Amino acid sequence: MKRVTAITVALVLLFTLITACGGGSRSPSPTPTPAPAPAPAPRSEPEPEIEPETEQTSESGVNIGDIIDFGGLEWLILDISDDKALILSKEVLDNQEYYSELHADITWEDSDIRQYLNEQFYDDAFTPEEQMLIMETQVTNDDNPEHGTPGGNDTTDKIFLLSIDEATQYFPDDSARVGRDADGMLSAWMLRSPGMEGSVVARIYTDGPIDYDGALYNHQEQGVRPAMWIDLSGLAELSVPHESTPTSDYDWKQFLQDYEDWMNDYIDFMEKYNEDPTNIEFLTEYLELLEKMGDWAERAEEIEEDLANNPEALKDYLETLSRIIQRLSEIG
Numbered sequence: 528m529k530r531v532t533a534i535t536v537a538l539v540l541l542f543t544l545i546t547a548c549g550g551g552s553r554s555p556s557p558t559p560t561p562a563p564a565p566a567p568a569p570r571s572e573p574e575p576e577i578e579p580e581t582e583q584t585s586e587s588g589v590n591i592g593d594i595i596d597f598g599g600l601e602w603l604i605l606d607i608s609d610d611k612a613l614i615l616s617k618e619v620l621d622n623q624e625y626y627s628e629l630h631a632d633i634t635w636e637d638s639d640i641r642q643y644l645n646e647q648f649y650d651d652a653f654t655p656e657e658q659m660l661i662m663e664t665q666v667t668n669d670d671n672p673e674h675g676t677p678g679g680n681d682t683t684d685k686i687f688l689l690s691i692d693e694a695t696q697y698f699p700d701d702s703a704r705v706g707r708d709a710d711g712m713l714s715a716w717m718l719r720s721p722g723m724e725g726s727v728v729a730r731i732y733t734d735g736p737i738d739y740d741g742a743l744y745n746h747q748e749q750g751v752r753p754a755m756w757i758d759l760s761g762l763a764e765l766s767v768p769h770e771s772t773p774t775s776d777y778d779w780k781q782f783l784q785d786y787e788d789w790m791n792d793y794i795d796f797m798e799k800y801n802e803d804p805t806n807i808e809f810l811t812e813y814l815e816l817l818e819k820m821g822d823w824a825e826r827a828e829e830i831e832e833d834l835a836n837n838p839e840a841l842k843d844y845l846e847t848l849s850r851i852i853q854r855l856s857e858i859g
Contacts, residue, residue, distance in 0.1 A: 645686050
């Protein structure tokens with residue numbers, strides 16, 4: 528079984544491109560070169576200003592990396608300062624527009640998503656008692672570190688999206704940034720930082736890398752993971768935190784689910800593209816899908832031992848490949 532997984536994955540990927548694209552003659556664009564990761568910058572801090580401490584545990588007994596229940600939702604603890612915590616929704620909660628007007632030159636300060644989070648979401652998701660625990664935060668809106676696009680004025684918010692710098696600072700690698708919705712499906716999610724120009728917003732790709740170029744503001748496919756600072760000392764009852772899962776532990780079941788999800792997304796796209804190959808609106812989606820292709824063989828190597836020694840893993844793997852090949856044959 529050695530190297531069988533990586534080789535088979537590579538062949539299926541190649542077959543996908545040849546079959547769906549007709550030998551590549553109608554491919555909309557080559558794969559873009561990933562942007563280098565930016566250096567960390569100062570993060571958002573709650574009012575009054577709180578200097579982050581080096582300890583990882585709050586007085587309430589929760590740790591960075593734990594999951595807590597708040598407002599009937601699960602939240603990942605990103606940072607702790609005194610007995611206050613920066614939390615991010617564990618799941619991608621919704622799909623929203625950053626701003627409703629196409630090609631508008633806008634920043635976080637005037638965005639529709641900022642108004643939605645601090646008004647409708649704030650009122651609907653939390654009780655008055657819970658709202659009292661959500662702190663006002665001085666939000667720093669830095670420029671895009673790759674393109675220099677202005678981030679606009681700093682703001683004061685109760686709820687906000689992470690910036691590029693915070694998404695870099697609080698997550699050790701791409702896999703830790705992967706977002707999923709309530710159904711377990713992979714989902715890209717928005718940041719508050721601008722993209723390569725004033726009419727696009729930075730985001731996290733479905734497999735975790737930061738998209739410094741960004742997507743158009745009214746792109747409906749962008750998920751929302753709200754963030755906020757809360758006062759832990761005011762929580763009368765905290766849910767028992769789940770044990771933190773090492774982000775480097777990538778098991779075979781997760782691999783097969785992620786891989787089949789990606790292949791289905793790619794095949795769905797190619798079906799649309801084959802119907803209308805001159806539609807340039809498909810370009811962004813195409814580039815996003817290709818951006819994820821390069822690391823599948825590397826991920827496959829991580830589960831080789833499971834496939835070599837676990838009959839259940841091998842059985843599920845072969846069934847997954849069979850479903851993928853069947854779908855590929857239907858769009859040949």
